[in-house]
Amino acid sequence: MSLAETVSKIDRLNDDQRECIENCNEATEVCEWCADECLGDADMEECARLCRDVADIASLHARFMARGSDYSSDLAETCAEACEACAEECSQHDANHCQVCADVLQDCAESCRRMAGA
Template sequence: MEDNILSLLNSIYECQSACKYCFNACLEEARIDMMRRCIKRTVECAEICEHTASSLAYTGDFTHEVLSICIKACEECAAECRKHNHLHCMECAKSCSECAEACHDYMDEYRKIA
């Protein structure tokens, strides 16, 4: 189980980093007005990833709920980033999708044990 948590944490931190990078890159785009929703999603997703990683590290009582929120944030961020043809958005969407999948897998594994 510990290897699963470490793998999940790695995926969460990668997603958080991709979101932060995407946020900064979006701010540099020429038509920033079209990027507002993407900017908002990436900031929110990065913050939720940070909270999720902390919750996992402490094995809190609300880990399942926190993971559910992380999945939703990652899926929403990925969907928004896919609307844009920028490389940073495509990479962010990929990382967010992988993080959501990793959270799902962890929750499935956790249910088998509990």
């Protein structure tokens, strides 16, 4: 069973929460990929660092939401800010992995902003 299928079975989650969890999980995967692709390129160090930060924060936020943590809305704001900073950095690079990452992070930031306001 995929993670998305598992998340869909958690009855207490609404559609926005499910979407945010899925976006956070996608952001985690894409940021790990982007960071790996940046390794060894001195011009990409900041991009790699931000990607690793987002991967950790987004993964934690998804887990907090899935278990209904009281801290998930606070972490949603942090996750949105990290996604926006990383997307801005990625968008400055021409590499395909950076462009894909920037797009995914914009979606994740929007979802997290909705959760921060919930």
